[in-house]
Amino acid sequence: MGLPDVTFLHKLADAADKETLDRFRGAEDLQVNSKPKEGFRFDPVTLADREAEKAMRALIEQRYPNHAIMGEEYDTKPGADENAFRWVLDPVDGTRPFLCGLPVWGTLIGLLQHERAVMGMMSQPFTGERFYTDSAQSWAKGLYGTVPLQTRRAISLDQAILHTTSPESVKQSSLNFSALDKATLMTRYGGECYAMAMLAAGKIDICVEFALQPYDIVALIPLIEQAGGVVTTPDGGRAEAGGAVIASGCPRLHQQILSILNS
Template identity: 60%
Template sequence: MTMPTPEFLHKLADAADRETLARFRKPLDTSSKPKDGYRFDPVTEADREAERVMRELISAEFPDHSVLGEEYGLSGTGTFQWVLDPIDGTRPFLLGIPVWATLIGFTQEGRAASGMMSQPVTRERFWADQTGSWLETSAGKTPLRSSAKTEMAEAILHTNSPEGVKRNKDVNFDGLDAAVKMTRYGGECYAFAMLAAGQIDLCLEYNLQPYDIVPLIPVIQAAGGVVTTLDGGRAEDGGRVLASANMELHRAALKILLGQA
C-alpha cells in the first residue's frame, strides 16, 4: 500500500493531538527560529514532540516514503512524501487561542493528494482524499463546500497579519481590501478551513512554506476552491499564495492584486 487511508491520517492526528493538547495553555519553554521580517518565530517542545510521534508512525507504516516537516526538515527520497506542520500557528498556541492546528499532507510526485487539519480543542478535523472534502467531529462527517460567491463586493478576505502586507508593496492588497465586503486578520490555518467550509471567500498569504499549505490544498480543492501562487503557479511550492472559493473569484482577485484591474 502506497496511498494512505483516512484511518491512517486520523491515527497520525490522534498521536499529534495527545502531544499538543497535553501542553496547551500550560507553561512552556519557548525558543525562536530566524525568519525574515519577524522578530519572534516561536518553537516549543509541543511542536517537536508532535512531529516526532507522527514521523515514527509514518516510518513504521511507510518506510519508503519521505517526510518533510517544519521541525526536523527532510528525510528520505521518492515519489511519495509526507508534509507535516505539527503546530501551524504556534503564536496563538502560546496565547491560548485555538486557531492553531496540526497539518498533515501527502503528495505524489510533488502534487498534494490528501491532507488533514486537526484542531483538537474544538475537536474538528478537516480532511480530504479522492472521495471529497470533509469536516469530521464527534457528531459525524459532513461534506465541505466552498462559497459560490462571484461578486467581489460580497466577498470576505482574510490574511493572517499586516506584516506581510507591509513587506509586499508590489502586491495591491489595498485595492483588494477596498473591493471586498470585509477583511479580517489572525485566523492562521483555520481561515483556510473556513474557506473550504464556505465561510470565507479569499485567503491571501505572502510567505508560506510547503508544510503551511500542502495539507490544506486538497481540503480546499475538493470543496470546490482554487489555490495557486500569485503568479498562477503551483501552491505546493509555497511562497505568495491565494486561495479562493471558486475560479471566477480567484481570477478577479488575482487581477486586482497584480494591478491588472
C-alpha cells in the same frame, strides 16, 4: 501502491493531539525558542511542535518506511518509493495563537505524490474538529458529526470575505492587498490555518498569504480543491512550494482576484 487510507491521517492526528492538547493553555514549560524569519522579530517554536512532529514521523516511518518526510522542525527524510510519496508535516501551524491560548492553530498533515498535493488534514483538537480530504471529497468532523465541505461559489467580489493572517506580511509584500481589501466586503486577520479550513467550509471566500513554507500549505491545497475551491501562486501556478499563496472559494472570481493583487 495507491494512496494511504484516510484512517492513517487520523492516526497521525491522534498522535499529534496527544502532544499538543495537554500543553495548550497548560502550566508546562513549553521551552519556547525563536527561529530567524525575515520581517518578524519573533517566530516561536515550542516543545509541543517538536514532540508532535516526532510522534508523527515515528508512525510514518513504521508504516511507510520508503516514503519521504518533510517537516517544520526536523531535517527532511529522503524516500525510496517508486510512487514518490512525501509527507509534509506542520505539527503546530499557528504557534503564536497557540502561545496566546487562541484555538485557531492546528496540526497540518499533507501528502504529496510526484510533488502534487493529493491528501491533507487539519486537526484542531481543542475544538474537537478535523478537516480532511479522502482524495475525492473534503469533510469536517466535529461535535456536529461528519459533514461534506463545500466552498461558497455564487458570490460577487464586493460581497466576499477576505482573510490574511498577519498585517506584518501585508506591509512587506509587493502584492496590492489594499486594492483587494477595498474591493471586498470585509477583511479579517489572525485565523492561521483555521481560516483556510473555513474557506473550504464556505465561511471565508479569499485567503491571501505572503510567505508560506510547503509545510504551511500542502495539507490545505487538496482540502480546498476537493471542496470546490482553487489555490495558486500569484501567477496562477501550483502552490505546493509555498511563497505567496492565494486561495479562493469561487474559481470564477480567482483570476479577477489575481489581477487585482498583481495590479
